[in-house]
Amino acid sequence: MIAYNKILLSNLLVVKKTKQWFSRDLINGAQMASVLNKYPIEYFKPNIFIKVGLFLFTLFLISAGLGLFSLVTMSIFMNDNSFEGYSIVVSIVFGGACVFFLEKFIQWRNWYSNGIDDALLYSALSFIFSAVAFSISNNLNDEDGLLLLCFIYLPFLIAAAVRYIDRVVTIFMVVCIYTIFFLLIMKIGDVAKFIMPFAFMALSAAFYFIVKKQMYLPQIIHYKGCLKVIKSIALIVFYVSGNYYVIRESSVEFFHLDLNEGQDIPMALIFYAFTAFVPLLYLFFGLRSKDKLMVWAALLLIAVSAITFKYYFSLGHPEVSLTIAGIMMIVLAYASIKYLINDKNGITFKDDPNEDNFLKTNAEALVIAQSFGTHAQPIDTGVEMGGGQFGGGGSGDKF
Amino acid sequence: MNVTDQLINDGILDQDQAQRINDSERDKPMSVHWELKTILYLGILLFMSGLGILVYQNIDTIGHTVIIGVISIACAASFYYGFIRRKPYSNGEVKYDSPLFDYVVLLGCLLFGVLIGYIQYQYMVFGTHYGIATLFPAALFLGTAYVFDHKGILSLGITGFAASAGISVTPMHLLKNNDFSSNDIIWTSIVVGAVLAGFSKLTDIKDVKKHFGFTYNNFASNILFIALLAGLFNEGYMAFVYFLLIAGLVFYYMRYAIAEKSFLFLLLSVVYGYIALTYSFFSLLIQIGNELSFMLGLFYIVASCAAVVLFFIYYKRILRIKK
Numbered sequence: 001m002i003a004y005n006k007i008l009l010s011n012l013l014v015v016k017k018t019k020q021w022f023s024r025d026l027i028n029g030a031q032m033a034s035v036l037n038k039y040p041i042e043y044f045k046p047n048i049f050i051k052v053g054l055f056l057f058t059l060f061l062i063s064a065g066l067g068l069f070s071l072v073t074m075s076i077f078m079n080d081n082s083f084e085g086y087s088i089v090v091s092i093v094f095g096g097a098c099v100f101f102l103e104k105f106i107q108w109r110n111w112y113s114n115g116i117d118d119a120l121l122y123s124a125l126s127f128i129f130s131a132v133a134f135s136i137s138n139n140l141n142d143e144d145g146l147l148l149l150c151f152i153y154l155p156f157l158i159a160a161a162v163r164y165i166d167r168v169v170t171i172f173m174v175v176c177i178y179t180i181f182f183l184l185i186m187k188i189g190d191v192a193k194f195i196m197p198f199a200f201m202a203l204s205a206a207f208y209f210i211v212k213k214q215m216y217l218p219q220i221i222h223y224k225g226c227l228k229v230i231k232s233i234a235l236i237v238f239y240v241s242g243n244y245y246v247i248r249e250s251s252v253e254f255f256h257l258d259l260n261e262g263q264d265i266p267m268a269l270i271f272y273a274f275t276a277f278v279p280l281l282y283l284f285f286g287l288r289s290k291d292k293l294m295v296w297a298a299l300l301l302i303a304v305s306a307i308t309f310k311y312y313f314s315l316g317h318p319e320v321s322l323t324i325a326g327i328m329m330i331v332l333a334y335a336s337i338k339y340l341i342n343d344k345n346g347i348t349f350k351d352d353p354n355e356d357n358f359l360k361t362n363a364e365a366l367v368i369a370q371s372f373g374t375h376a377q378p379i380d381t382g383v384e385m386g387g388g389q390f391g392g393g394g395s396g397d398k399f
Numbered sequence: 400m401n402v403t404d405q406l407i408n409d410g411i412l413d414q415d416q417a418q419r420i421n422d423s424e425r426d427k428p429m430s431v432h433w434e435l436k437t438i439l440y441l442g443i444l445l446f447m448s449g450l451g452i453l454v455y456q457n458i459d460t461i462g463h464t465v466i467i468g469v470i471s472i473a474c475a476a477s478f479y480y481g482f483i484r485r486k487p488y489s490n491g492e493v494k495y496d497s498p499l500f501d502y503v504v505l506l507g508c509l510l511f512g513v514l515i516g517y518i519q520y521q522y523m524v525f526g527t528h529y530g531i532a533t534l535f536p537a538a539l540f541l542g543t544a545y546v547f548d549h550k551g552i553l554s555l556g557i558t559g560f561a562a563s564a565g566i567s568v569t570p571m572h573l574l575k576n577n578d579f580s581s582n583d584i585i586w587t588s589i590v591v592g593a594v595l596a597g598f599s600k601l602t603d604i605k606d607v608k609k610h611f612g613f614t615y616n617n618f619a620s621n622i623l624f625i626a627l628l629a630g631l632f633n634e635g636y637m638a639f640v641y642f643l644l645i646a647g648l649v650f651y652y653m654r655y656a657i658a659e660k661s662f663l664f665l666l667l668s669v670v671y672g673y674i675a676l677t678y679s680f681f682s683l684l685i686q687i688g689n690e691l692s693f694m695l696g697l698f699y700i701v702a703s704c705a706a707v708v709l710f711f712i713y714y715k716r717i718l719r720i721k722k
Contacts, residue, residue: 017402026420027412034411046711047662053669054711061704068697116708218401290429299434319452326446333439334499340431348428349435 002222003103003163004112009222011039043110054115062123066094088134095127102164121164125172128156147183150176161226170226174233178203186254193255197271200241207234228293235282235297242274245308275305290346443502447509463521470514477507481547490607493548504547508555512536534563550614557618561591568618579629589630592623596651613661620652620664624671631675638679645675657718665714673707 002009015035022032046054070090077086102120105111132152136145157173160166178200185192185199211231214220220227240246248265251257257265265271279301286294310321340349403417412420454466481504486493495501515536518524525532537559544553561568564587567576577584599615602608627648630641649672656664680699684692710717 014402014405018406021420021423024423026423027416031411034409035406038409038411044712049662049666050711050714053666054708056670057704057707057711061701061708064697064700064704068701071694071697115711287429292429295429295431295434299438319449319456322445322449323453324449326442326444326449329438329442330446331442333435333442336431337435337439337499340435343428346426346428348430349432350428350430351432352430 001162002165003106004165005043005106005110006222008041008043008110008112011041013221014039015041043112044114045112046114051113051115055119058116058119059123062094062098062119066090069094084134084137088131091127091131091134095124095131098124098127117164118166118168121160121166121169125156125160125169129153132156143183143186147180150180150183154180165222165226167225167229170229171233174207174230178237193251193257196250197241197247201238204234204238204241207231208238232293232297235294236301239278239282239297239301239304242271242278243304243308244268244271244275245311247271275308279305287345287347439499439502443506447506451513467514467517470510470517474507474510474514477503477510480504481507485547488546492608492610495548500547501549501551504543504549505551508536508540508543508552511539512555512559530563530565533559537563544611545608548608550611553611553614554618557595557615560595561618561622564591566591566622568622573621573625579626580633582630582633585626585630585633588622588626592619592626595619596623612659616652616655616661616664620648620667623648624667628671628675628678631678638682642675642679645672653718669707669710673703677703 018027018032018035021027022029027035073090074086077089098120102117102124105120106117111117133149136148136152154173154176157169157176161169161173181199181203182196185196188195207230211227211234215224215227215231248259251265252259259265279298282294282298282301285291286298306325315321337349340347342348343350403412403420406412407414407417454461458466481500484495484497484500486495515532519529519532525535537556540552540556540559543549544556558567558569566584566588567573568591577588579585579588595615596619599612599619603612624645627641627645631638631645649668652664652668656662656668677700681696684696684699
């Protein structure tokens, strides 16, 4: 099922694990060396930045190839009004070529995750998408067209995610499933608006629990990254489908709910409670089960909830809220750091030793430069506050 | 199959050790190091922003002296904290165990910047020499960065230094705030970039805080490349000179990238160099301007992209790096 060299994939897993153990002194150098000997991982593995370069220039190359190809062939093959037919053919040709080269390079060169294969895969999927979209473009404008498009496209996404264990494709796959689900429920009619939030919660919960159960099965060990992606999306969509702001605005948008001044949506209290407590529950369970993904989702969603409540219950003093929120975060973080300086209940403040620190330390410096850095001084007017820090403070729209 | 079982089969691990590893995997605590640090940092960001607006709105009621006094005391307190907990200076990298240290020192520097800005705004102590009003805190930041070994403050110092020369080098504002159609800005940027890169090279040779090299060169390379590209785009008789300068810079940063194993710079030099080459090629094509040139342009893009991809695949062989 997997296109990549399976021995390479499992060797990578073994080496990754043993490297972690080695960095924690669980195995000695001789053992590490014999693992590296026994499980060789020789393949073209460029540095992350080179990977970015390879990805970008492969995409340029494919687009330029498309341009050149169309320029040469368009005048020959295209009649007056067969633009759609021509596009479909070109898309299929290019999509097929991308898949062909992808498969062949993986076979010949043992390629795995080097930027070029990603670029080829995403291009192939884009060409397939445009082929599908052009084939049904006559009724693409209404909801049925979109539904049809998703239905036809979904098998390609699933196949690509399974065969190339790609996380980005997995995101699109899940989004595609949610879209189909949404459009199908919309078909029910009037009841849809009552069912929708709960249906989305149910689907997300189903995703979450299925993935959670499968996560540690040895057969699908290579899909762990993809499963994590599905899990994160499920956690976030579960929250979003009960978030007060989303419910209220989507009721107005999709279900033509008319809210007068001072009126509230049905079952408002439930959704307020949902907005407030779900992130906290995530945090609690995430910490208890040592699930970092859930902790991250919780932290993100706590911020979203705070903004949601702020939006509806604003006191009209954003600067006071900013200051108080800042103080609260500082106090909370400080207290937690002090508390967790030694391990408590399996949670610690100590840094993970086996994580790559380069990006983290340097990224921090750049973020500081971005948020506090001095802008150029105006030469002639100069009424701006000197350091730019005040100016930075004024632009509260960041939050 | 479990990795530990697999390794027992291979005879690399024995039962006891495998048991120990499995126990350790199960009981390993979850690290929330970066999460808490991020919250702390965001908290400081929000607090500073909120406080800034509050002070700004209530200047009339609070009074300038009080505000200046409070900011000065907070700033002095932060620096005092920094100095008593400071580790002795070393030319190598100095690591601080306390997670708060970095933030307190950063806070002190930010407050100092606010203070100078405030005094300048209110009392015009530096008169209309706005450059000096920026250069002064920037100099202090640069010094502080070396004393406390703090890359964040270093980048504050660099942006301040560039700002006093009249250009914005903060990542998001590099292109937005600078008017690169003016030759003055281009030349200033080139001087600023060259000073930064040169200073970094000098400290590298003298073996002073080598790990600051990334921060210096990240600012320097971007500002230099963008200024030189702007010079190239402005055309005129200097275009050829700019092209040669870019080629030289590409060469310099490729060597730097390989020496430092910092491949961001390899990517940057290839991307900026490619833009320069493509631009020059197409302006030549337009000048020739016959029917074939459009076709030739498309062929150029296909061939050059393929060449870049091949370069990235075989750069070790092409640049003769021993592995």
